[in-house]
Amino acid sequence: MLDIVNVSKRYPNGHLALSGLNLSVGKGEILAIVGGSGCGKSTLLRLLSGLDGPSSGEVTLSGSAIESPRSEIGLVFQEPRLMPWLSIEDNIAFGILGLPAEVRATRVREALERVGLAAHAGNWPRELSGGQAQRAALARALVARPEALLLDEPFSALDALTRSDLQQHLLDLWVYDQPTMILVTHDIEEALFLADRIVVMQPNPGRIRSEFRPQLARPHDRLDPEFQVWKSSLLAELGHASRRQTGEETFPAAAI
Amino acid sequence: MSDIAQEAEPATPRAAAFGPLFPSGLSWLAGLILPVGIALAWEVAVALKWADGRLLPPPSAIFAALAALTRSGDLALHVTTTLQRVALGFGLGVAAGTFFGALSGYSTPVRRLIDPTLQALRNIPSIAWVPMFILWFGIFETSKVILIAVGVFFPIYLTLSGAILGVDRKLVEVGRIFRFSHRQMILRILLPAALPSYILALRSGLGLGWMFVVAAEFMGAESGLGFLLVDGQQTGRPTVILASIVSFAILGKLTDWLLASATSPLLRWQDSFKPAE
Numbered sequence: 371m372l373d374i375v376n377v378s379k380r381y382p383n384g385h386l387a388l389s390g391l392n393l394s395v396g397k398g399e400i401l402a403i404v405g406g407s408g409c410g411k412s413t414l415l416r417l418l419s420g421l422d423g424p425s426s427g428e429v430t431l432s433g434s435a436i437e438s439p440r441s442e443i444g445l446v447f448q449e450p451r452l453m454p455w456l457s458i459e460d461n462i463a464f465g466i467l468g469l470p471a472e473v474r475a476t477r478v479r480e481a482l483e484r485v486g487l488a489a490h491a492g493n494w495p496r497e498l499s500g501g502q503a504q505r506a507a508l509a510r511a512l513v514a515r516p517e518a519l520l521l522d523e524p525f526s527a528l529d530a531l532t533r534s535d536l537q538q539h540l541l542d543l544w545v546y547d548q549p550t551m552i553l554v555t556h557d558i559e560e561a562l563f564l565a566d567r568i569v570v571m572q573p574n575p576g577r578i579r580s581e582f583r584p585q586l587a588r589p590h591d592r593l594d595p596e597f598q599v600w601k602s603s604l605l606a607e608l609g610h611a612s613r614r615q616t617g618e619e620t621f622p623a624a625a626i
Numbered sequence: 627m628s629d630i631a632q633e634a635e636p637a638t639p640r641a642a643a644f645g646p647l648f649p650s651g652l653s654w655l656a657g658l659i660l661p662v663g664i665a666l667a668w669e670v671a672v673a674l675k676w677a678d679g680r681l682l683p684p685p686s687a688i689f690a691a692l693a694a695l696t697r698s699g700d701l702a703l704h705v706t707t708t709l710q711r712v713a714l715g716f717g718l719g720v721a722a723g724t725f726f727g728a729l730s731g732y733s734t735p736v737r738r739l740i741d742p743t744l745q746a747l748r749n750i751p752s753i754a755w756v757p758m759f760i761l762w763f764g765i766f767e768t769s770k771v772i773l774i775a776v777g778v779f780f781p782i783y784l785t786l787s788g789a790i791l792g793v794d795r796k797l798v799e800v801g802r803i804f805r806f807s808h809r810q811m812i813l814r815i816l817l818p819a820a821l822p823s824y825i826l827a828l829r830s831g832l833g834l835g836w837m838f839v840v841a842a843e844f845m846g847a848e849s850g851l852g853f854l855l856v857d858g859q860q861t862g863r864p865t866v867i868l869a870s871i872v873s874f875a876i877l878g879k880l881t882d883w884l885l886a887s888a889t890s891p892l893l894r895w896q897d898s899f900k901p902a903e
Contacts, residue, residue: 421802439803451800455818455895465804467814496897514804 371397371550372418372518377427378575379413387413389575391427397517400544400551402561402568404608410576411554415522418552419445431518444516444549446524450503452495458482458506459491465514481509484543501532505539512543518550526556537563541589558604562597563590570607580607683865688872691865700854705873707850708839711767712881715774715842716835720828722775723782730783731790731820732812741787748780752841760845770842777838778831785827789820822896825889829882836878851877 372395379388388410395401403411416422417429420439429436431443439445444465452461463478482488485505487498495503504524511519521540525533537560544551555561561568562584572579584590584600591597648655665685672679679687695701726744730737755773763769793816801815817824843852851870858866 419803421799439805441805445803447796447799449796451796453797453800453815453818454897455821464800464814467804467810494895494897496895 371395371399371432372552373428373430373433374414374418375428375430377414377417377424377429379410379417379422380425386575388417388424389577391577393569393578395518395550395552397550398548399567400553400565402553402555402565403571404555404558404561404568404604405571405576405579406573406608408576409571409573411571412522413576414571415445415520415552415554418518419443419520421445441514442517444511444514444519446504446507446511446519446521448523448526450495450500450507452503452506452510454495457492457494458487458498461495461506462509462513465510477513481513484512484546485509485539499532500528501536504528504536508536508540508543512547512549515547516549518552521551521553523554523556525560533557533560540564558601558608559592562586562600562604563592568604570604579610582607681864683868687865688868691863691869692872695854695866695869701869701873704849704851704854704870705877707847708843708852709877711770711774711842711850712832712835712839714771715838716778716832718771718775719778719831719835720782723779723827723831724786724824726779727783727786728790728812728817731787732808732816737787744780744783748784752777752838756841756845765846770839770845770847773842773845774835774838777834781830781834782824782827785823785830786820789823789827790816792823793819822893825893828889829885832881832885833878836874836881840874 372393374391374393377388377391378386380386391410391414403414405411413422417424418436420436420443423437431440436443452458453464456464459478459482462481463474466474466477469477478491479488482491485508487502487506487509490498490502490506495506498506504527508524524540525536528536540551541564551564553561553564566583568582568584570579570582571577582600582604584597586594586596586600668677668682669684669686671677672684683691692701695704726740730741730744752773755776756769759769759773763772797815797819798811801811806814839850840852840855843850844856847853851873854870854873855867858864858870
């Protein structure tokens with residue numbers, strides 16, 4: 371469905387952020403991209419969303435090149451990025467302004483109920499907690515019913531409890547339309563909990579180091595011994611990627 | 627109560643300890659303390675012959691002049707004429723400043739084309755335009771209204787284009803993700819985001835409109851508060867001059883209050899600093 375073919379990205383300042391990247395993501399698949407800072411994860415997401423274009427290679431959705439943002443692709447940013455001058459319901463309607471008013475109202479109402487913000491429809495963004503604001507941002511992306519949903523470290527600024535709650539919530543929301551999801555994260559547990567497949571990236575220049583397909587039964591249970599085994603493997607792999615970056619002999623796994 | 631619990635108690639704020647100066651709803655009275663205080667002090671100083679009341683008449687004389695102008699119907703005529711000029715000039719200046727400010731903020735090529743010229747024109751003193759405007763538009767209303775519009779235009783243009791350039795790139799990216807057209811991007815993201823600065827610019831532009839109307843009414847006007855100023859000077863009546871100045875102050879404050887009140891609902895969303903009472 372989403373294909374990245376031999377993609378490189380060089381910024382105007384000469385920095386090569388991605389080099390020769392190849393990746394395919396199937397319909398309805400949940401893919402997590404992990405890796406240290408500066409390995410090009412967010413750059414890759416910007417190419418997939420159409421916000422930026424590749425320097426070479428091609429990014430396609432169902433065979434057609436992504437050259438600019440498309441209605442079939444939704445993006446959830448690291449910060450909620452809600453418009454502070456709009457109420458929560460108007461923020462959620464922001465992505466479907468082209469639809470007839472009745473359809474828009476129905477979809478927004480449904481989305482508010484799904485993310486548990488029906489009681490906050492008329493609130494200003496400043497009146498929401500961080501977790502509620504990010505749920506509103508999720509609703510804004512999902513209300514357009516995208517075929518693919520890109521998430522750029524969407525829960526990284528939240529406390530552990532809210533993060534865990536929203537991870538489950540994301541899976542609950544995914545069930546409705548089952549869009550293809552690509553999640554960029556620093557959090558190994560988050561990647562293992564949510565994803566069917568995990569891609570580990572390494573920097574200088576950004577490229578794919580390895581892929582994991584954890585054989586875990588849905589729903590993924592963090593306390594499952596198998597989950598912990600996969601977590602250790604991923605940590606070790608990230609450690610190798612990090613050593614390549616820093617040149618260190620040992621890797622402080624506990625730091626991840 | 628334990629020592630720890632005592633330490634945890636917040637210190638009583640000063641405002642809470644002494645109470646606010648005025649009861650709730652009457653806090654605007656605080657703004658009258660200074661002008662009323664100065665007026666009373668001046669009145670007493672003139673009454674006790676500590677100051678000469680001929681060149682700077684006491685408030686009682688100014689209010690007497692105002693009352694006489696009101697009874698004769700002259701004040702209403704002058705106020706109405708000046709208000710019309712300010713309203714027209716302000717409207718024109720706001721329309722042009724908003725259009726060019728939005729365009730210059732949004733489009734780099736347009737900014738490169740018009741901004742250097744407008745920045746140069748901005749530095750020309752208002753009074754320098756008077757002879758040209760009289761030549762171009764005549765001595766009557768058009769030249770006066772255009773002079774006021776010029777005064778209003780620049781703060782609106784400058785603030786709006788700067789505010790648009792300062793809009794958070796992250797919000798603009800949300801618009802890009804939803805494939806907003808140029809028009810949608812301006813109307814739905816850039817202008818709302820620039821609104822707090824724009825409203826301040828409107829208030830600043832209105833203030834300049836009141837300043838420029840004086841210069842405009844010095845250009846051979848037959849009525850208006852600016853004309854009243856000149857008339858008071860030529861006929862040696864400082865009470866009339868001061869009555870005109872007081873009228874300008876009251877009208878300026880009133881229109882600013884109206885503008886601030888009309889626009890404040892548009893900024894309810896702001897999560898801004900609110901100083902303690």
